[in-house]
Structures are given as structure tokens and as C-alpha cells.
Amino acid sequence: MTQQTADIQHLKTLARRISLVENEAVGYEQLLEQLPAGSPTRVIGITGPPGAGKSTLVNTLITTLLAQQKTVAIIAVDPSSPFNFGALLGDRIRMSQHFNNMQVFIRSMANRGALGGLSPKIIEVSDVIKAAGFDYLFIETVGVGQSEVDIAGIADTTVVVLVPEAGDEIQTMKAGLMEVADIFVVNKADRDSADMFVKNLRLLSAERHTRDWQIPVLKTIATRNEGVEELIAAIDKHQQQINGQDRRSILMADKAWQLIQHRRMRNVNKQQLQQQIQQALQEGNFNLYRFINNWQ
Template sequence: MKFDLDSLIEKFKQGNIRALAKILTLVENNYEYSKNIFEKLKIENTSHIIGFTGSPGAGKSSLIDSLITKIRENNLSVGIIAIDPSSPFTGGAILGDRIRMIKHSTDKKVFIRSMANRGQSGGLALSTLKACKILSAFGFDIVIVETVGTGQTEVEIIKTADTIVLVLNPESGDDIQAIKAGIMEIADIFVINKSDLPGANRTKINIETLVHESNKSGWKTPVIMTSTFKNEGIEELFLKINEHKNYLFKSNEIEKRKYIQSENEIILLLENKIRKYLENKLKDEEISNIIKDAVLNKKTTYDAVDEIFKKL
């Protein structure tokens, strides 16, 4: 691929959406370009980064969609990164979802990027982080990351956000499990979406009890009920998100989060570099002999690892 990176970056700085899309692809797929681009762009990290997580089908995309409308009413711009091939933002199979998205598709202050769960150099978490930084550099007031929140990777991804919204549904036992599995501690705002369904009040009380028990200091984690169908609770969600942002700055918590984010990025980049180094190193004869011994059960893989580690 031959092209002029400098002129691409110039276009990006002028607010050209195509240049933005192209740069996102470059940083996602290519380490060298990535390095170059980040050197040339002045990344100030001024966007408010909001992570949306929750079980599949909890209504994250629908909720984000409603929130986009609120964000635009307030004259703010927003970039969205949706991680999940099944997400409506990917222009998936469901016609209804497509129609939902179309209302923002001509708005230049709304940019949606979907990211498949595969094919990134350095893994999904790193790609997401880089995409966040690029959207921030482009100048979006708000950057939203949507991810299905069940596994460890998702928790890692969501750590890239300043404000974390956990989307639950009425009476979903799975969600309570997920909360116990560790998302509880990192959620800043709980949303019980689909409040038009039965059991919403009871779920709210249950979650509030859990929140109360967790006893986080400083920020009082709110539990909000929303229905994207009835367009209820969206304003409250928007307000709470802003309130949390204000809290972050007033309490200096923002500095802690930015530190965690940078640390996380550095670890991911290091992992990436070390892995490449290892892949090369393992081709050395001396080391491949150790691997062969493990294959022949002359030593365990653990012993092989210790031996290789010493040699490195």
C-alpha cells in the first residue's frame, strides 16, 4: 500500500471523515504506521470516554442510539466504537437495527466505527484503545465504546473508559452473576434497561442493595431505569454521565483513571512487542531443541518454559 501519510494526517486535522476512517484502519492493522501516526498527531485526550457494557441483547446499542440523540440536542459531537460483530452498528442482518441507525447516518457530528472481534494486530483491547485515542484526537467531545461485558477481555477493554455504564435487564439472573464476577466494582452507573418489562422495580431494588453493600467511597453509583421503547430515563442517564464526569475532575479521580489507562496501554504494547520478539527467538536452534524435548515428553512444558526463560 503506497500513499502519502502526511497528507492523510493533514486531512484528518482538517476534520475529513474519510481520513479519520483510513487512519483508524491503519492504526488497527499496522504497528509501524500506528507508531508514526501517534507521533504526528497531537493526542490530548480531552474527550469524555464512556464505556457501555452488559450481557448480549441487554439493549446497549439501542441505548447508545437514544443517547446520541440527547448528545446532539446538547450540541456535542460523538464517536462510537462498537465491539461485537453482532452489534447493529455493524450494519448487521436485522433490518430494524439498520433503520435505527439511519437517523444518525447523515449527521457529521456522529461517527460510528464497528470493530470485529478478530484480525487486529496486537489484539482487540489494544485496537480499541488506539481507536479511542484517534477519535479523541479528531476532536469528538464524547467517545463511546460498546462491548459485551462477560469475559475478562471485556473488562480490560472497558478499563479504557472514564465512565463505565453497566446495562442490565429486569430480573435477569445472569446479570447478577456478572456483577458478582467483577464488573460490579468497575461500573460507575447501573442502567436497568427495558424498564417497560415486568420486574424492573424489583431488579432496581436488588441492584441498589448490592451497590450499597459494595460501599464505594466518593461516588454514589446510581441505578437508573430506562426504556428505549418508551424513550424513558435517557435524559437522566445523560445527566448522570455528566455528573460522573464532573465528579472525576472535582475529585482528581480522573488522574488516577488516566494513569491506569496509560499503564494499560503500555502493558498491551509491551506484550505485543515481547510476543513478536519471542516468536522470532523460538526459531533459534537451541530453543527449538528445548521445545522438541517437550514434544517428546522428555521434559514438561513448564520445565521447557523455565529453561527458555533463563536463556532469554
């Protein structure tokens, strides 16, 4: 078997395992339970408002990392703006004589879990991908509502992508985005207002300086591949910095919390609840608290 067929086989196996987990098909729990401890994969959440340039940025990150002979996986949790990977990969494969193995794996996933927030499937799928040993796993999510907070519970490093137009709103920037950022990226830095915005954001993030980490504010022009190497350097620096810290157990606790919540609620069906309550009401002397205590 050539290296290339072996790699393709590897990716096919991975795709199959992910489908198994996504569909909760027979054997998926065993698969998850047998995932090895530890993985070299750096998991990076890319979040921010729609249109900020997250997908474009991830595209350029892939190109840059591939050129450095790194392997990259991507989960896109934003089906509204699909990646233009077909063209990218086609070009890469044609362009580079070194590009004879499959270094990229891409998967899109639906946004929402039944409970709102990110689907807990994303946690499981990202763990399956991590077990395959990619150097980087990028997870793109749209930073509206709760999702940016949830992604911070999955990613080792959370990159918040903003655009200069957000300048007026910066004082009222959603607390969620401010709190989860390990790195700020001001994309579309080709726009005039970029410098002022970066300056204000630096002032704001300086207030959030901790003993261990000063949140960097970086400028990028994703469409021109500018600032991307600096972003990778900042990501790598952050990953080194969090190594061996409490962060690992904090992240794990976050994930455990989401997964337990999902599992506990799995058999709870509102319609069914309503039917049961309707019946109980007919029997008379209904008490909601007795009902839920006896419910299973």
C-alpha cells in the same frame, strides 16, 4: 470549501488514520506518537450481557446527544449485533435543518486480541478518535469473560447495562461486572420485575459506596427513549467527579500494561516455539527454563 465538505474530509481523514493503525501500516507508530496530549472527549464504555439492549441504548444516546448539538463517535466491539445506524442517520439528516455537518463517526472492530481480552487495537483506535475531538466516544462491548474488565481500563466511565431477568442471578452476578460499574443501567424497565431488580441492585451498589462516588442505578427503556437524558446527566456527573483524580494515571497505567504486553508478545509464535523446542529436544539435555532464558 463548504463546512459540510470540510467535515466529510475530516471524517475521511480519521477513517484513513484508523485503518493505518488497524493494519499497522507504515507510519502508524509515528502517527500514534504524534497524538496530542489531552482531549476533550469523554470515553464511555457500555458493557453488559448480550441482548441487554446496549446497542439500542447507544442508538438513543446518539439521537439525544445529536439533538443537543454534540458530536459523537462509537466503537462497536460486538459485530454479532450490528447497529441500525443507516436508518438513524438517514432520518436525522432528513429531519433536522441543523443537521448539516457530520456529527457522528461509527466504527466496528473485532472482539478479540491474540492474547484474549479486548484487542489492544481498541486502545490505539480510541486514542486516534479522541484526537479528532468528538464530545463523546462510546465503546460497546459484550460483558462476557474478561472484556468488561478490560473496557474499564479504556473508558473514563463504565456503564454496565443489565435487564430485570438478571434478578435471580443478582447475588451471584459476575464479580467483574460489579467491580467495573461506575453506573448501572437497568434497561427494559418496561418489564414487571424491573422495580424489584433496581431495589436489589441499589442495595448491592450501596455497599460499594466510596468516599467520592455512589454508583447510581438508573432505569431505562431504550426502545422508547426513556431514561436516556438521566443517563447522560449521570455520565457527565461522573466525568466531572473523576476530573483531577488519580483515575487518570490509573487508566493510563492500565493501558500501558495492555500495550506493553501486546508489543512484547508480538513476535512470539506458538508454532515457531514448538519447532524450536522440537529441535532442542533432539539435541538432548533439554531444560525448559534455560530454553526460555536464551530465547529471543
